[in-house]
Amino acid sequence: MIGPGTQLEQQRRLLLMDRSRPGRRGVAMPGLDVPEHDLPSADLLRADLPLPEVSQLEVVRYFTLLSQLNFSVDTNFYPLGSCTMKYNPRINEDVARIPGVAGVHPLQPTEGAQGALELMHRLQDMLAEITGMVATSLAPLAGAHGELAGVLMIRAYHHSRGEAQRTKMLVPDSAHGTNPATAAMAGYDVVSIPSDERGNMDLDALREASDDNLAGLMITLPSTLGLFDTGVLDVVRIVHEAGGLVYGDGANMNALMGRAKLGALGFDVVHLNLHKTFSTPHGGGGPGAGPVCVNQTLAPFLPSPVVSEEEGEGGSWFSLDDPQQSIGRLGGFQGNFGVLVRAYAYLRSLGEDGLKAVTDNAVLNANYVMQGLRPHYDLPYDRTCMHEAVFSARRQEAQGLKALDVAKRLLDYGIHAPTMYFPLIVGEALMIEPTEAETKETLDYFIEVMEHIAGEAMEDPETVRGAPYGAANTRLDEAGAARHPDLRWKPAS
Ligand SMILES: *Cc1c(COP(=O)(O)O)cnc(C)c1O
Numbered sequence: 001m002i003g004p005g006t007q008l009e010q011q012r013r014l015l016l017m018d019r020s021r022p023g024r025r026g027v028a029m030p031g032l033d034v035p036e037h038d039l040p041s042a043d044l045l046r047a048d049l050p051l052p053e054v055s056q057l058e059v060v061r062y063f064t065l066l067s068q069l070n071f072s073v074d075t076n077f078y079p080l081g082s083c084t085m086k087y088n089p090r091i092n093e094d095v096a097r098i099p100g101v102a103g104v105h106p107l108q109p110t111e112g113a114q115g116a117l118e119l120m121h122r123l124q125d126m127l128a129e130i131t132g133m134v135a136t137s138l139a140p141l142a143g144a145h146g147e148l149a150g151v152l153m154i155r156a157y158h159h160s161r162g163e164a165q166r167t168k169m170l171v172p173d174s175a176h177g178t179n180p181a182t183a184a185m186a187g188y189d190v191v192s193i194p195s196d197e198r199g200n201m202d203l204d205a206l207r208e209a210s211d212d213n214l215a216g217l218m219i220t221l222p223s224t225l226g227l228f229d230t231g232v233l234d235v236v237r238i239v240h241e242a243g244g245l246v247y248g249d250g251a252n253m254n255a256l257m258g259r260a261k262l263g264a265l266g267f268d269v270v271h272l273n274l275h276k277t278f279s280t281p282h283g284g285g286g287p288g289a290g291p292v293c294v295n296q297t298l299a300p301f302l303p304s305p306v307v308s309e310e311e312g313e314g315g316s317w318f319s320l321d322d323p324q325q326s327i328g329r330l331g332g333f334q335g336n337f338g339v340l341v342r343a344y345a346y347l348r349s350l351g352e353d354g355l356k357a358v359t360d361n362a363v364l365n366a367n368y369v370m371q372g373l374r375p376h377y378d379l380p381y382d383r384t385c386m387h388e389a390v391f392s393a394r395r396q397e398a399q400g401l402k403a404l405d406v407a408k409r410l411l412d413y414g415i416h417a418p419t420m421y422f423p424l425i426v427g428e429a430l431m432i433e434p435t436e437a438e439t440k441e442t443l444d445y446f447i448e449v450m451e452h453i454a455g456e457a458m459e460d461p462e463t464v465r466g467a468p469y470g471a472a473n474t475r476l477d478e479a480g481a482a483r484h485p486d487l488r489w490k491p492a493s
Pocket of ligand 1: 083249252
């Protein structure tokens, strides 16, 4: 077990060391100064609960070592397209930890939670303003959950008008996988609409699919190609003329905030990913929030609860309401309050001008990277991009390499991989989203590394294929890691 080695080798060794010893404790409890309570009934108690027995220092070391094996936005450039791994300003964390905010209980009576409800009400209004809509529900707990809320509202709307025959949901072929999945979950027949050679939606195909059975269209703007669909007004008109509604996937608002409102373009419902655009640390599965913002048509159908305000003599009074024809509840309580607080703090600290600056810088950074990489990688849709740029490793494929190899090689230079193999319509896709927070120096470094890897791919493809060389884990069996994860400590038997 012992021996010298690189820091990484030492970390791996120390992590594998079994630190558990019988009787070792992390905390020393003070003597009991309250009446002793009876234990729960015997069938609820386990005689044997094999947990590691470790001191506090050992626990701290173990988890700190583990965290150091990871890439994170706090340590490394993280251009993971569509995921918006932007810097989360620490003030938002401070606000979420204010005791009155962190300790508020979801079952607290309304009288005792007016401050929390007021915060939610203000956030509803701000998100409606940003999207150009009239009402918001903060209930959905993730992006895909917001999508489901939106599509169920569209369904409830058609049913309320006696138009249950509208069973078709259109989804462009560039869409995020959650879009067709959501439509199918809501019971719709999903019809895919192709993109044209410029990356816009094919209007002829859209016209053809827009008939009396049309329920709606799910569109992402900017599209997952990182492009602003210049035909979007025609798209909205065609869907509306056929009696359908337009759903906007607003998971990535980093290119539009303060500059363009989806409601003004005619969208009927939009979901937002607060954990992407509005600064909640994410990855690893949560928590998140996917509020839905709607126009007048869909406002009665919003999921409950929504927070409403009544002006009285003593000032405003905030309460939790069920909209008239609500699609109902999507989960327990009032949504992920901690995520809502972070988004509120983020919006208040930036203000309107700050939000515009975020948008401008996000788009500028993406275009800067796009221009820097153009000579070295294939750019299937060669036009000004929005918050992200989608390249293809097709040129490197000619050397027997894959997008995966380029992504793995980046790890050796301290850079997290871009999103790969998505959108599906780009072969060997590398989807790069630098976000607004990065400096020009970081972007220049990234461009230099990518150029270097492109050179290696030509001269020494074997080196690229064997990457990464300096990571704790190299090439994983990804299906195995997802299906049979080994995540917990097991006692030595
Ligand atoms: C991330 C993302 C989603 C899904 O959001 P989750 O919070 O992961 O459910 C949907 N659409 C787009 C375009 C996204 O980038």
